Amino acid sequence: MYSYIVRRLAFGAVTVVGVSIVVFFVLRVLPGDPLVAIFGPEGLMKLTAEQRASYMAQLGLSDPLIVQYLRWVGDILNGSFGHSFFRSESVAEMIARRGPLTAEIAAISVVLSWLVGIPVAIISALRPNSIGDNISRFLSILFLAIPGFWLAMLIVLALLFGFGYRAPLANVPFFTDPAANLQIVVGPALVLGLGQAAYIARMARSSLLEVVREDYVRTARAKGLNGRLVIALHALPNALLPVVTLSGILLGFVLAGSIPVERAFGTPGLGYAMYTAVSERDIFVMQNLVFLYSIVFVLLNIMVDLTSAWLDPRIRYR
């Protein structure tokens, strides 16, 4: 197991370096002129040559690309995520202030997705092609098709028209005012949780259907074990292995999905900051946030691999 962990971590480190190169390439090299990304093509036309040169020098953009890359990586290693082009708050402060909210949303949404997805999958898989199975399959396909941010807008509208209610817009940490904090968090968590639940229900259903046909399940039935206990003790734990993997991968996609969902709810989390950075063309904030999100994504993937290796010895001895 330890050698597996070491190998996986080493590989993860290589991935992070590769990811940093991709981020740098996409946001600094691809635009050709970084000022295009900041001002837009029309805005750049209005700048005079001297203005361009002074902006380039001021932002450290006139150095060779490799120097810029190393400086960026060095800053991050020093814990400095740089400054926004438009705001006084440093990116590190922004992450510290807004990050917990988004993390809370992601965590609650994962719990919700299991609470909804697994029972639905069990109902589905125990009686394949029954009415209940067909309904739950259609619902999961429907929730795969509904864009989360649209569902979010509908919920905001329904609450406003139905109850005249709007979730508070100011950021409140959980420990200062749990009630207000939960009102902010519950909407995005519900939307993102239902989206994941659809995937989880599909995966858990097909995995359960496979496991139910295994010999050890038949043996458990043959020795006279109650049908429910067979599912709960023998089938489910084995069927859930691929679901754990999927859930971890989905969590990474939830971080991305929370950007438009937080925008729709007006949630003051990190996803909203990402939206602001994109709409303001704030390339430095964008670069650091994209890098942060992808590091979290890589770490999640490592955790998923280690968890499944821990749960399933066949993987770690390969």
Place this chain on the structure above:
Amino acid sequence: MSVTQPDAALPLQPSRALPSLPRRVARGLRIFARRAPMSAFWGCVAAAIIVMALAAPVIAPKDPTRADFRHMTKPPSALNYFGTDQIGRDTLSRVIYGSRASLTVAAGAVLLGTTLGALWGLACGYFGGRFDIISQRIIEFLQSFPDLILAMAIAMALGAGMGTVIVAIAITRIPFGGRVIRAVVLSLKELSYVEAARGLGASHLRMMGRHILPQCVAPYLILATTHLGVAIIIEAALGFLGVGIPPPTPTWGNMLADSLNAGLVPPWWLVLFPGAAITLTVLAFNLLGDGIRDALDPRLRGAV
């Protein structure tokens, strides 16, 4: 000469000749409709949406970009069935025209990204070795980003426009095509008919094009239909976040983003209709994709 010649022993019967291609396709579709009526229904919905996009100028009751300042932010009525937005543009016409942007981007991204990925995967699986190892690392780096974030970053870096949105989404599709097709090719390579072809001295190009590529068509079609739905959602999200196709082109994502600017409370008809259009389109393509998967490759039932 004692070599048996099976072909000579079995004279070809003229009645066995294959019918023409259109007939075969029509027959295949009939069988598909009989075996999977639900998938066929959703296939018809998808076809209807495609027709709607192609015939938008004929179907749409009004010009989707013309502002009408006498009818601003009006709820649905006999005049404008889906209401109007804050500068009086007809929502129904904008929803109809929005299908053009969505479908063009989705089709372009899938044709470009999934195809490129599939060909790359074909080469990786076929050649193997160092080329394969390096390619897999590059694909893993691309997969280390949630797809929406990568698409956002690329769309922002390249600047707004239909072409950049297509490229941005296409790049996020490459790893999926690469992985799936590579796995298919790896298992195909071991089959005896491929070995036989190699034994006969077929060139690499002939091996890949004539013997391996045709077997990849089914997984490619399944992948492509599923990714159409994903691409439509990403396009809408990009439009919603303001890095999609720039206004005044009507797209469903842009319309949802605009509705948030239409006052403190977004009018319900500006939220409901574009989002319902996205959901219906994605649903149709996903269910069609499921049907195609079941029809082409029953082994994959419930797997993808």
